Amino acid sequence: MSDGGHSNPATESHWLDWLGWASEQGVAVPDDAAFAEARARVWEASEFFATATARHPGDFAELIASGDLERAYGEGVLAQRLEAALAGVADELALQKSLRLFRRREMMRIVWRDLAGFAPLSETLEDLSELADACIRQALDRLSDWTHAEFGTPRDSAGRPLRLVVLAMGKLGARELNLSSDIDLIFAFPQGGEVTDGPRRLSHEQFFVRLAQRLVQALATQTVDGFVFRVDTRLRPFGEVGPLAMSFQAMEDYYQSQAREWERYAMIKARPVAGDPADRDQLMLMLRPFVYRRYLDFGAFESLRDLKRMIAKELYRRGMEANIKLGPGGIREIEFIGQAFQLVRGGRDPDLQVRPIRQVLACLADKRLMPADAIAQLDAAYVFLRLVENRLQAYRDQQTHKLPEDAAGQWRLARSMGFADWPSFAPVLEAHRRLVQQQFDHVFAAPDTHEEPGESSLNGLWTGTHEALHDLELLEQAGFADPAAARIRIEQFRENTARKGLSSRGRDRLAQLMPMVLRVIAASEQPDLVLERVLRVLESVARRTAYLAMLIESPDILAQLARLSGMSPWFTDQIGRHPLLLDEMIDPRRLYAPLRREDLESELDALLEHLDADDLEQQMERLHQFAQGNMLRVAAADLTEAIPLMVVSDYLTEIAEVAVARVLRLAFAHLVCQHGHPTSILGEDSGFLVLGYGKLGGIELGYGSDLDLVFLHGTERVSAMTDGKKSISNEQFYARLGQRMIHMMTTRTASGALYEIDMRLRPDGNKGMLARSINSFAAYQESDAWTWEHQALVRARPVAGDRRLAERFGAVRRAILCRERNPETLRDEVRTMREKMRANLDKSRDERFDLKQGSGGIADIEFMVQYAVLRWAAAHPELADWTDNIRLLETLTRLGLLPGHAAENLTDAYKALRAVYHRSALQQQPKTVPLDRLQAERTRVREWWRVLMESGE
Incomplete structure (x- = not known):
């Protein structure tokens, strides 16, 4: 092998010494070209190896004979x-x-x-x-x-x-x-x-x-x-x-x-x-x-930035720019990038709780936390730099990270890395280090808290260093309609946070954040409104300095918060109560793209994956975070019209279904561990079924809707027991299962409650058993149920549980809905129930109309649809296929069962009323509107009510 004049005579003499020893000992020396080439490379690159071979020739001979060098x-x-x-x-x-x-x-x-x-x-x-x-x-x-x-x-x-x-x-x-x-x-x-x-x-x-x-x-x-x-x-x-x-x-x-x-x-x-x-x-x-903190800990960026600054200062003092571990673009910068994301997000995303940096980088790429090409560059640089590190240390088995300055050392390192010489190696090394430093600088770029040239200085508004008139002029120039009120609100916020006793770090971060906040608010369409709402959020998180760091490090969050706050107080109310929801605003692509069922399942899998099976509190906490975060995304996409209004309920319903199904799975697993599996059941899995009634059953959930649930089980023998060591009756098992599910969904944790649950639609209402066998349920529906309970059955469907039991329920439901009924009797009973409901629940008064319960409102349409299904399903069983009002109205239209344009008019009115109902929820307004709103729609609903429910047509 040509050495270009840089070979080491000492290492070659060690090889000659070993050959002499081998000859004396009768040790065979491999004569193949592959061994010769490998031997030359090793001797050229490692004085340690050559010296060890000379001092301990038997070790090398044994390594050759054993074949361990090749495998x-x-x-x-x-x-x-x-x-x-x-x-x-x-x-x-x-x-x-x-x-x-x-x-x-x-x-x-x-x-x-x-x-x-x-x-x-x-x-x-x-x-x-x-x-x-x-x-x-x-x-x-x-x-x-x-x-x-x-x-x-x-x-x-x-x-x-x-x-x-x-x-x-x-x-x-x-x-x-x-x-x-x-x-x-x-x-x-x-x-x-x-x-x-x-x-x-x-x-x-x-x-x-x-x-x-x-x-x-x-x-x-x-x-x-x-x-x-x-x-x-x-x-x-x-x-x-x-x-x-x-x-x-x-x-x-x-x-x-x-x-x-x-x-x-x-x-x-x-x-x-x-x-x-x-x-x-x-x-x-x-x-x-x-x-790993349970929140997104953006303070890690600031701390790692400080640590890197200290290292750089020390390196500069020592003149260690050539250090491939600690120097610019070195191994440590790659590790810092990975560690920053781990510390920020690892508490919420256990996938990031891994140790090897290459696994961390791969995870960042999979989760799109960094661009794939950037990750590929960092991974390639890491491999290259670690190989360089090993080559440096292999030379004399010394702990060094410094690139050689002498020509012989440079040549030797380049050759050991597979390059002909230093001039061909050095640019490749420099390119890797430059890319690492670029990525490091990008990830750890200090947030820009400085104002643009020519922009009115808002810093004084926060520090209180301006005269009042100057502040008022600044606020007016910034677009505030009522500068005096805005100034008072800022002063109140400053005083309120001062009373909270913030740490010195908290005060520093707030001082850094507030000018950014005021600039973003001033740039919004309704600064006065947004100021009040955003400051309310900041008051709720001021003592949690990690959230202040998050807002400083991710200005996009501030921008989204200001935008959505101006559209709806629902956002600021939710985030004020549950600051973890700020996490959802980091990535606008994610914020305005709510998930469908498969992705919801995957997200919930990730949230629950690393929890202990017995850690009920954390299970509930993660379930709450899952539901709240996904509802926030739906609302963001709804308000910005990224999704059509009519599919909002589809998204909200799927979130609830995924959550309920997971609660069932967790609760069932817990009880099985205690008591074993129920026996003698209809079903192939849990033998348990969760029915959704009302808005959940009708795929019409709104923001903050309760869940109307009914629990059924497949026990076929009253005396059946579970098969565990602490055996209990199936009836007890399923009752406890229902109780645990309700507990998991309704108990308030730090993140609030998952859902409010209403079980009053079960057979016999609040007096009835919490979980009923499917056979008992069928008998009740056949013989004891009231007409209003059959109406409710129109909107009932399985939302979680055993597939075979769901099929059995489907058959029971269809049989009940498709019974022959006397139209006159049915009309009277439905009308009477609607009148009772309106008398008790209608909040229409003082020039306001109740969107749901008022005459001509949503409930009138629902009752007419239910009446139509119960009246005509015997002759047209396809009316039992659906639970949602829109598709039921479409089926009634196709079958020509409603007179004139009834189905079309009712569909249009239903959509219009539902849209306003949704918007009222997001604006945190009563579900009532002024009497002059939606007059045409309400009039048509009342007219069709008279035609269908009073005139007898």
């Missing part, structure tokens, strides 16, 4: 081989020697495969990480036994022996260890106490500190055989001054009250590598809320 290890091979290597170890000195010899052999193998091009980066990082994991675990196992024998055994309150938990941090935690990396470790133990069965009493802390010290010594002490891994324990609570091992409780106290912001970033990669599995899980569950 990747399978899962668990390293651990098995280390177990064999440590089989005869009886004391710490022997342990240290065996670990070092094993590490030397495996490092030679890993370096060879890396430099020869036999192993991709992923294999190299995985092998290095697995080597460290195996050494930690197996050294700890032996040291634990010896320490127990010497000092006794720590036990918990139940007498269970306790084991040390080892947390790997940094690159080892993410299984991304490089060729010459420290390993960052934190040591913990489950609980405090005393060891009482040893020669003298020791606290658990004293015991585990000694054990941790022994482990660090076994791995890091420099002996004649070198070291295994350098160990850094400074990431532990309180750093170097803190105890080497801490109890879980002490760690929790520290991270809740004293940990610094950078410790959150470090903890992202924390991975337990040793300890009892249950203890490891408990520790990670305890640490997760510290790392």
Whole structure:
């Protein structure tokens, strides 16, 4: 291989020495071209490998003979081989020697495969990480036994022996260890106490500190055989001054009250590598809320920006621009990009709670949090830079990240990376670093809080540094119709927030945010109205500095908030009560594109995926967030006419159906764990069915609608019992299932309630059983139900539950609706019920018309449709196919059952009344309108009521 004058005579002499040794020992040397080429590349790139071969020729000979240089290890091979290597170890000195010899052999193998091009980066990082994991675990196992024998055994309150938990941090935690990396470790133990069965009493802390010290010594002490891994324990609570091992409780106290912001970033990669599995899980569950906040934590951008600024300042001071880890466009900037998104969104999106940075980047691409081409560039840069890092460290097995300045070192690095020379390598490296820095600068760009040239300065309005007349002039110029009122409102807000006792960071963020807020409000169509509504939201979130950071970092949220606030007070009311909904405004593409059923299911899967099956509170919280967030999107798309008004109810109904189905699934799984499955049931799954009546059944839900539900089950034998250890009757099981569902949907958590539930439409109303068998329901409908209950059945349909039971209900419903009825009797009963309802519920008064219950309103149309279905379904069974009024009117038109233009007129009136009803909900106005509105529609509805329900036509 031509070296261009830069070859290293020392490494080549090591090769000649080894060849001489091999000849003396009768060791065969591979004579194939592939080996020769790989050998030349390795010797050229790694003085460490050449020297190790000269000093320990038998290791290289064994590696060749075993074939390990040519093959990747399978899962668990390293651990098995280390177990064999440590089989005869009886004391710490022997342990240290065996670990070092094993590490030397495996490092030679890993370096060879890396430099020869036999192993991709992923294999190299995985092998290095697995080597460290195996050494930690197996050294700890032996040291634990010896320490127990010497000092006794720590036990918990139940007498269970306790084991040390080892947390790997940094690159080892993410299984991304490089060729010459420290390993960052934190040591913990489950609980405090005393060891009482040893020669003298020791606290658990004293015991585990000694054990941790022994482990660090076994791995890091420099002996004649070198070291295994350098160990850094400074990431532990309180750093170097803190105890080497801490109890879980002490760690929790520290991270809740004293940990610094950078410790959150470090903890992202924390991975337990040793300890009892249950203890490891408990520790990670305890640490997760510290790392991943339940809200979108945009303050992470600000903190990481500050941390990067400190690193850059230190690098500049040291003149370390050539550092490929910490320098501009280096590995750390890629990690910061990933960590920023993890810290901001990981609490809400558990998919981001992964450790390896390449997995994080792939997740960002999948979720479209960054452009796919940007992610591809970052991933390619990361692979390239990590390969460079390994090549730098493979040269002398030293922990370095600095590019060589000498010509020989530059040539050697370029060649090891597959380039002919430095001039061909350097531009590629620079291109990767430049792209990384561009992406980093884009992600971490400080928000622009400065006003445009020529723009009226609104800063003084917030700080109160202007004279009153000057403020009034500014507000008038900004477009406020009542500048005096606007100024008073701003002053009130400033005083209110001052009284809230904000932290210094909160005050700083509010001072940074408010000029932006005032500019956005001034640019809106109705500044006076928007000011009042937006400030109301800000008052509700002012003490939560993370939300202030979110609004600063994402000005788009402010813009959407101002826009939608001007259209509807419903938005500011919802967001004021549930600030988590601000998250929905980050991406306008998502905000104005509500989801349909399949995507709703996927979103809910993601929200619930990582929750404990028994964590009812968090399940309810996530369900509430799901429903509220998706309703907000529907309302945003509705107001901006991104979706037609007539499909708004379709979207809202699907949200409810997905939520109810998931509540059923969770509640059923919980009860099955307690009592087993019901037996002797009709059905192929739960044997349970949720019926939607009213607006839910009619696919006509509005904003804030209650859900009218009826629960049925498929029990076919009254004495049937569940099949679990704590068996109960099917009747009890399904009653408890219904109760748990209602509890999950109606209990108020921090995010409010999921839905209000009305169960009064079940057989026998509030006096009836909460869940009724399908056979009992059928008998009731056949013999005991009132006409109004058959009317309600017109709008009843399955919304969740067992498919076979749904089919059975469909047959029962059709049989009831298609019964022969006396038209006169039916008309009288329907009319009488409508008159009673109007007398009790109609809120038409004081020149206002009740959209639903007033004469000529929505309920009149619904009653006429129900009457028509019950009258003609016996002759026309297709009238039992639908539950929504529009399609039922279309069917009545097609069948020619209504006189004249009745169906057309009623359809138009129904749409018009429903549209105003929806808008009233969004404007938080009463569901009444002035008497002069919708007069034509109401008149036609009243006329058709007289024709159909009073004249007898």
